[in-house]
Amino acid sequence: MPDKLLEVKHLKKYFNTKNGLLHAVDDVSFDIERGETLGLVGESGCGKSTIGRAILRLHEPTGGEVLLNGVDVTKLNKQELRALRQKMQIVFQDPYSSLDGRKSVFESIGEPLVIQKVCKSKKEYEERVYELMETVGLAERLVNAYPHELDGGRRQRVGIARALALNPEFLVLDEPVSALDVSIQAQVLNLMQQLQKDRGLTYLFISHNLSVVKHISDRIAVMYLGRMVELADCKQLFKNPVHPYTKALLSAVPIPRLDVKTERILLEGDVPSPVNPAPGCRFAGRCAQCMERCTAEQPELREIEPGHFVACHLCDR
Amino acid sequence: MANEKLLEIKNLTVHYQSYDATVHAVENLNLSLGNGETLGLVGETGAGKTTTVKSIMRILPTPPARVVSGEIFFDGQDLLKVSEKEMRKIRGKEIAMIFQDPMTSLNPVMTVADQIAEVIRLHDGGSRAEAHKKACDMLELVGIRPERGSDYPHQFSGGMKQRVVIAMALACNPRFLIADEPTTALDVTIQAQVLELMKKLKAQYQTAMVMITHDLGIVAEICDYVAIMYAGEVVEYGTREHIFNSTAHPYTKGLFACIPDIFTEQNELVPINGLTPDPTDLPQGCRFNPRCPYATERCRQEHPENVEIEPGHFVACHLINGGGNENA
Numbered sequence: 001m002p003d004k005l006l007e008v009k010h011l012k013k014y015f016n017t018k019n020g021l022l023h024a025v026d027d028v029s030f031d032i033e034r035g036e037t038l039g040l041v042g043e044s045g046c047g048k049s050t051i052g053r054a055i056l057r058l059h060e061p062t063g064g065e066v067l068l069n070g071v072d073v074t075k076l077n078k079q080e081l082r083a084l085r086q087k088m089q090i091v092f093q094d095p096y097s098s099l100d101g102r103k104s105v106f107e108s109i110g111e112p113l114v115i116q117k118v119c120k121s122k123k124e125y126e127e128r129v130y131e132l133m134e135t136v137g138l139a140e141r142l143v144n145a146y147p148h149e150l151d152g153g154r155r156q157r158v159g160i161a162r163a164l165a166l167n168p169e170f171l172v173l174d175e176p177v178s179a180l181d182v183s184i185q186a187q188v189l190n191l192m193q194q195l196q197k198d199r200g201l202t203y204l205f206i207s208h209n210l211s212v213v214k215h216i217s218d219r220i221a222v223m224y225l226g227r228m229v230e231l232a233d234c235k236q237l238f239k240n241p242v243h244p245y246t247k248a249l250l251s252a253v254p255i256p257r258l259d260v261k262t263e264r265i266l267l268e269g270d271v272p273s274p275v276n277p278a279p280g281c282r283f284a285g286r287c288a289q290c291m292e293r294c295t296a297e298q299p300e301l302r303e304i305e306p307g308h309f310v311a312c313h314l315c316d317r
Numbered sequence: 318m319a320n321e322k323l324l325e326i327k328n329l330t331v332h333y334q335s336y337d338a339t340v341h342a343v344e345n346l347n348l349s350l351g352n353g354e355t356l357g358l359v360g361e362t363g364a365g366k367t368t369t370v371k372s373i374m375r376i377l378p379t380p381p382a383r384v385v386s387g388e389i390f391f392d393g394q395d396l397l398k399v400s401e402k403e404m405r406k407i408r409g410k411e412i413a414m415i416f417q418d419p420m421t422s423l424n425p426v427m428t429v430a431d432q433i434a435e436v437i438r439l440h441d442g443g444s445r446a447e448a449h450k451k452a453c454d455m456l457e458l459v460g461i462r463p464e465r466g467s468d469y470p471h472q473f474s475g476g477m478k479q480r481v482v483i484a485m486a487l488a489c490n491p492r493f494l495i496a497d498e499p500t501t502a503l504d505v506t507i508q509a510q511v512l513e514l515m516k517k518l519k520a521q522y523q524t525a526m527v528m529i530t531h532d533l534g535i536v537a538e539i540c541d542y543v544a545i546m547y548a549g550e551v552v553e554y555g556t557r558e559h560i561f562n563s564t565a566h567p568y569t570k571g572l573f574a575c576i577p578d579i580f581t582e583q584n585e586l587v588p589i590n591g592l593t594p595d596p597t598d599l600p601q602g603c604r605f606n607p608r609c610p611y612a613t614e615r616c617r618q619e620h621p622e623n624v625e626i627e628p629g630h631f632v633a634c635h636l637i638n639g640g641g642n643e644n645a
Contacts, residue, residue: 043504044475151592181361182531186575186588193585208504215577215586238579252509254534256576258561266513267506270474 005170005202006055007031011064013047013054020276024050026226027064029301034169037196037203039217039234041210041249045271046223048206049093052172055204056090057081068170086116089163093175095155099147105158106143109133112165132161137191153184157191164195170202178209189216210253214238219307222246225274225282228301232308242310245283281313289314322390323493323525324350324373329387331368334380338597342368344549346387347623350542352492353523357530357540357557359572363593364546366529370495372397373527374414375404391493410440413486417498419478423470429481430456430466433488440489455484459514476507480514487518494519494526500535512539533576537561545569548594548604551623555630565632567609603635611636 013025025047032038040048054061057073066073068088076084089112092098099108110129119125133140136157147155156176163171173192177185193216195201207213213220214234221231222243230243241247248265255262267286272278280295281287287294293313301311326348333340343365350356358366371377373389375396389396391412396404416422424432433452437443443451453463459480470478479499486494499515500508516539519526528540536543536557543560545553545568553566564570571589591608594600603621606612613635621633 043506153592181593182572183361183575183589184592186586189577190586190588210505211577211579214579248506252505253579254508254512254532254538255579256533256537256561256573257578257580258537258558260580264509264513266509270476270507271504 003034004031005034005036005069006204007065007067008051008055009065009067011051011054011066012062013050013059014062017275022275023226023277024274025054025061026277028223028226028228029064030221030228030231032170032202032204034202035196035200036219037205037217039213039220040204040206040223041208041213041220042223043208043249043271045225045274047226047274048208048223049174051223052090052174052204052206056085056088056172058090082116086118086166087168088170088172089166089168090172090174091156091159091163091176094179095152095159096147096179098159099155101147104144104146105133105138105150108147108158109161109165112162116166118166128165132165135164135195136161151184152180153187156180156188160188160191160195164199167199168201170204172204172206174206175208176205177212178207185212192216210250222249225271225277227282227298227311228309229283229312230308230310231301236308240308242304242308242315243283243312244287244289244314281311321351321393322349323352323392324348324527325388325390326369326373327388327390329369329372329389330385331365331372331377331382332385333382335597340596341549341599342382342596343372346549346551348544348551348554350493350525350527352525353519354542355519355526355528355540357528357536357543358546359530359533359536359543360546361531361593363548363596365549366546367497369546370414370497370527370529373495374408374412376408376414406440409436409491410489411491412493412495413489413491414495415479415482415486415497415499418502419475419482420502422482423478425470428467428469429473433466433481433485436485436488452484452488455488456481458487458518459484460510474507476503476510479503479511483511483514483518487522487524490522492525494524495529496526497529498531499528501530501532515539533572545572548599549596550604550633551631552605552633553631554623559627559630563627563630565626565630565637566605566634567611567636568605571608603633 009029011025011028015022015024042048050059053059055066061074106129109132113119113125113128119128138157177188180188205216217234220234220237222229224245230246241250248267251262251265269286272285280297281299284290284294299311299313301309304310304315326346329343329346331343333342346369360366372384384397430449430452433455434448437448437451453466456466457463461477461480500511530536540557542556544551547568553569574587575589589608594604600607602618603616606616615635621635623631623633625631626637
């Protein structure tokens with residue numbers, strides 16, 4: 001029996017806009033096992049960040065359930081939610097804007113400890129902050145530095161230390177390395193893998209960078225316009241992508257090698273608007289294999305082989 | 318390959334002067350490019366890539382920027398010596414530039430056709446109607462319906478805005494195109510569309526191009542030559558095959574090692590230790606020495622010169638220059 005840490009069931013998040021209802025996340029279900037990393041990929045506007053935030057209730061979900069250790073996060077009141085936040089934390093994309101510019105490294109990392117009142121004495125508090133800095137590889141001399149004095153990689157380490165301050169079980173990593181240079185990106189990715197190993201953390205890793213996601217994830221979910229189109233084991237997804245969108249997405253990644261030639265599937269046009277989406281498959285308008293049924297009926301996510309889920313009518317044939 | 322190079326940069330040095338320090342943005346840079354060729358300029362933030370191309374266009378903010386020395390020959394003419402008036406004739410006509418962020422490089426209060434027509438009228442003259450017609454043709458060329466020419470930039474998506482910028486850059490058939498991270502702000506599937514378009518147009522018009530990028534995948538796809546920049550210098554230069562198949566400089570090797578490979582299973586990435594140096598206080602000797610796993614005493618003392626290790630493949634590293642290739 002797999003030990004499911006997080007279960008997301010029929011999660012929906014709609015936003016009211018001037019032009020109508022924006023379906024940011026539309027009926028998405030998945031679960032994450034303890035100690036696992038689930039990668040969430042998709043292009044801008046597909047709802048991947050919204051999922052991450054809705055799980056933590058930084059956005060109030062419109063519908064559905066989010067179970068963390070069997071407790072429905074969406075039904076908690078304010079106090080209960082605050083207590084549960086110790087168990088789940090988030091690292092944001094842009095370390096340049098997600099830190100308070102008027103707080104020093106020490107204050108930023110210590111803030112969650114103060115809010116949750118977990119330290120009994122000032123001494124314990126200081127020790128915890130220094131311990132966290134060491135964990136994420138920040139030199140002690142930076143303790144009084146302000147964010148503007150740090151480079152992107154170090155700022156992101158502060159963001160990670162903050163998220164780890166309360167010993168969470170589950171972390172949402174929302175594009176944690178996309179603002180960083182490649183050499184720094186590798187340092188931060190290694191740090192996150194090490195932390196997962198040492199502390200048994202569970203990650204939801206959100207990114208648009210497929211090679212990064214492949215590197216760090218056990219399973220990968222592909223999103224398109226608020227819907228999950230494919231979910232599979234990492235190796236399986238890259239070896240045998242089934243959904244036409246996944247195929248196009250994988251083929252679009254430029255490969256830094258000369259000995260590999262990929263057959264590129266070029267998609268026509270742009271991602272359509274998620275405001276009042278048409279019935280049927282969301283990808284139908286750009287899909288080369290679109291059938292009549294695709295524009296009428298929304299495909300459900302179905303298991304086509306053990307652990308491999310696809311939402312596409314083509315799989316029915 | 319023609320002997321006569323379209324672009325030749327010789328010993329270019331650019332500094333930024335702040336009130337208490339000098340930023341050594343580009344130091345002693347040499348590059349050349351022939352007709353129809355594409356050069357990839359690769360490096361991390363602060364390596365001096367954008368400063369280099371901005372000095373070709375002469376659009377560096379001066380002050381604080383200052384071209385300390387060097388020559389930039391375009392078609393035999395030193396661009397650093399021509400008058401501002403003549404430069405305006407070259408900019409947009411002979412040399413065009415595509416900027417990184419299509420969201421901010423278009424004028425929000427002009428329709429896109431008017432913006433493209435503006436370049437055409439400025440350089441090729443002609444009536445408003447003719448220029449407008451040509452602008453619509455350009456839009457069609459990059460795959461945008463000409464009717465949409467009367468729309469404003471905010472009505473387009475990111476990928477389409479970048480196409481408009483490309484259309485504008487190509488409007489006067491420039492011989493030389495500078496693309497500063499043209500696809501960084503775009504999603505992968507849209508990036509694939511734009512790259513495909515640029516490849517097609519390059520083949521069609523035989524435009525020479527300098528492409529700034531930090532994505533080695535894009536380099537593999539589109540570039541003929543590659544220059545790897547680190548802290549204001551070119552540390553390795555060669556054809557695409559040289560850089561990918563016989564990588565020589567430790568920094569270039571480090572770059573390859575820290576990108577996750579989609580085809581192989583690897584448990585841990587090998588990051589380059591440390592950070593890019595402070596450009597106001599560069600290390601003595603080789604600039605990469607504090608981060609280089611193979612650094613020797615000589616690397617800490619003496620600045621390495623560019624050495625041709627095989628025809629057309631230049632590397633600035635002591636290890637390769639005489640010291641034997643320890644890491645082969």
